[in-house]
Amino acid sequence: MKIGIGSTNLAKIEAVQRVFSENDEIISVRVPSGVSDQPFSDEETIEGAIQRAKKALETTNADLGIGLEGGVTETPYGLMLCNWGALYSKTDHSPIIAGGARILLPDEISERLRTGEELGPIMDDYCMRENIRHHEGAIGIFTNGLITRGEMFSHVVRMLKGQFIYRMNG
Ligand SMILES: O=P(O)(O)OP(=O)(O)OP(=O)(O)OC[C@H]1O[C@@H](n2cnc3c(O)ncnc32)[C@H](O)[C@@H]1O
Numbered sequence: 255m256k257i258g259i260g261s262t263n264l265a266k267i268e269a270v271q272r273v274f275s276e277n278d279e280i281i282s283v284r285v286p287s288g289v290s291d292q293p294f295s296d297e298e299t300i301e302g303a304i305q306r307a308k309k310a311l312e313t314t315n316a317d318l319g320i321g322l323e324g325g326v327t328e329t330p331y332g333l334m335l336c337n338w339g340a341l342y343s344k345t346d347h348s349p350i351i352a353g354g355a356r357i358l359l360p361d362e363i364s365e366r367l368r369t370g371e372e373l374g375p376i377m378d379d380y381c382m383r384e385n386i387r388h389h390e391g392a393i394g395i396f397t398n399g400l401i402t403r404g405e406m407f408s409h410v411v412r413m414l415k416g417q418f419i420y421r422m423n424g
């Protein structure tokens with residue numbers, strides 16, 4: 255199968271590679287998410303994932319298009335990391351959706367997000383490193399490396415793939 259992924263982020267590509275087989279062709283392509291660079295609700299993050307999946311399918315002419323989007327969402331407990339995925343197939347017109355693990359962010363990080371900074375640069379600044387979002391991600395930092403961004407997204411991709419197979423068999 256040919257699978258288009260709507261991102262060139264390494265953690266996202268790795269997640270798709272982990273779940274699909276070596277016989278599948280995975281094409282990564284930079285596409286607009288159609289939402290803000292830093293989505294600020296579940297709804298906006300889901301919308302970003304859906305747009306990416308749709309654009310990935312169209313621009314790569316693949317069998318499946320996958321979109322993965324990271325964001326944050328306000329809760330009564332504080333700001334949480336949220337992650338969503340969407341999958342479109344060539345033969346189906348409604349997207350399959352799956353959500354990822356979520357954790358509360360430290361206040362120091364949340365305050366900066368609320369004043370309009372993006373999580374990617376905040377994390378690099380906080381850890382004094384570069385490109386954390388391509389590697390273990392914020393989730394990797396705050397879980398002490400036990401769950402990386404790639405691993406978290408691979409669960410999302412597995413839930414997308416499983417639902418797709420279930421739908422096909424139904
Ligand atoms: O190239 P793309 O696919 O856009 O990859 P990205 O890393 O920018 O990822 P998203 O657009 O999905 O994430 C939205 C924002 O949140 C940041 N972000 C999300 N999850 C993160 C994480 O786990 N660690 C660090 N930054 C993260 C990211 O840098 C963006 O500012």
Ligand SMILES: [Mg+2]
Nearest residue numbers: 287290291292
């Ligand atoms: Mg982005």
